[in-house]
Amino acid sequence: MNMFRLHKNFLTTTIPITNWKLCTLRLMNNCYFPWILLIPRQANLRQIHQLSESNQIQLTKEVNQASKIITKLFKPDNLNVGKVGNIIPQLHIHVIARFKGDVAWPHPVWGKQTKPYSKKAVTALIKKIKQTTV
Amino acid sequence: MNMFRLHKNFLTTTIPITNWKLCTLRLMNNCYFPWILLIPRQANLRQIHQLSESNQIQLTKEVNQASKIITKLFKPDNLNVGKVGNIIPQLHIHVIARFKGDVAWPHPVWGKQTKPYSKKAVTALIKKIKQTTV
Numbered sequence: 607m608n609m610f611r612l613h614k615n616f617l618t619t620t621i622p623i624t625n626w627k628l629c630t631l632r633l634m635n636n637c638y639f640p641w642i643l644l645i646p647r648q649a650n651l652r653q654i655h656q657l658s659e660s661n662q663i664q665l666t667k668e669v670n671q672a673s674k675i676i677t678k679l680f681k682p683d684n685l686n687v688g689k690v691g692n693i694i695p696q697l698h699i700h701v702i703a704r705f706k707g708d709v710a711w712p713h714p715v716w717g718k719q720t721k722p723y724s725k726k727a728v729t730a731l732i733k734k735i736k737q738t739t740v
Numbered sequence: 741m742n743m744f745r746l747h748k749n750f751l752t753t754t755i756p757i758t759n760w761k762l763c764t765l766r767l768m769n770n771c772y773f774p775w776i777l778l779i780p781r782q783a784n785l786r787q788i789h790q791l792s793e794s795n796q797i798q799l800t801k802e803v804n805q806a807s808k809i810i811t812k813l814f815k816p817d818n819l820n821v822g823k824v825g826n827i828i829p830q831l832h833i834h835v836i837a838r839f840k841g842d843v844a845w846p847h848p849v850w851g852k853q854t855k856p857y858s859k860k861a862v863t864a865l866i867k868k869i870k871q872t873t874v
Contacts, residue, residue, distance in 0.1 A: 653819050655807045666800045673789045685787050688822025692846035712826035714848050
């Protein structure tokens with residue numbers, strides 16, 4: 607049996623938040639956008655439709671939960687929710703708070719500007735995300 | 741009660757395929773990428789989490805179905821599945837077949853090159869999508 611292992615690129619670009627039933631949650635280390643990644647903890651996944659039907663429903667629930675948390679915390683103008691994976695093949699879903707006037711608006715954020723959080727800011731943000739109830 | 745009406749931009753950039761239980765399906769009129777839009781037929785929707793839980797599950801099923809059809813027909817290297825909506829606010833989900841070496845690879849397709857299908861090509865493609873069983 608193949609074990610789930612996080613793709614090595616996520617170790618350098620993202621920061622762990624917590625584990626939910628299906629996914630591990632990580633914060634994209636880019637202070638320009640509140641941006642959560644949900645990564646199902648199953649080996650060899652690339653597409654959403656490779657998950658079982660019940661796990662697809664679980665993924666939908668967890669994406670929904672992350673969307674509500676980010677909406678409550680940041681009151682964004684819009685949410686971008688997507689599965690791209692052209693560069694990092696391991697299945698991961700982006701949930702991104704977008705604001706009119708953010709550095710990429712109205713374009714998608716992928717491939718746009720990036721700037722890491724300060725250590726203090728990221729610690730506070732992860733604490734807030736974990737404490738937010740929706 | 742507000743009735744569902746398709747955002748006017750979709751009338752010029754996309755072509756109707758069919759209606760499923762929740763969504764109307766439309767083909768993006770861009771021959772560079774096999775690209776289906778799923779638009780839930782409910783008024784005033786902007787975010788996925790505004791759908792009821794059962795409609796979120798239905799949306800997941802329909803996105804899954806569209807993903808499988810596009811995979812069977814085109815055997816892409818990857819699927820991009822996303823909700824962006826920064827420019828057209830009406831909730832719509834993109835399901836896009838991506839190929840290593842397509843005109844935008846490995847970047848997202850939004851804002852990239854576009855070229856309409858010929859009338860003959862689009863008629864044939866829509867027929868194929870409607871006939872594909874998964």
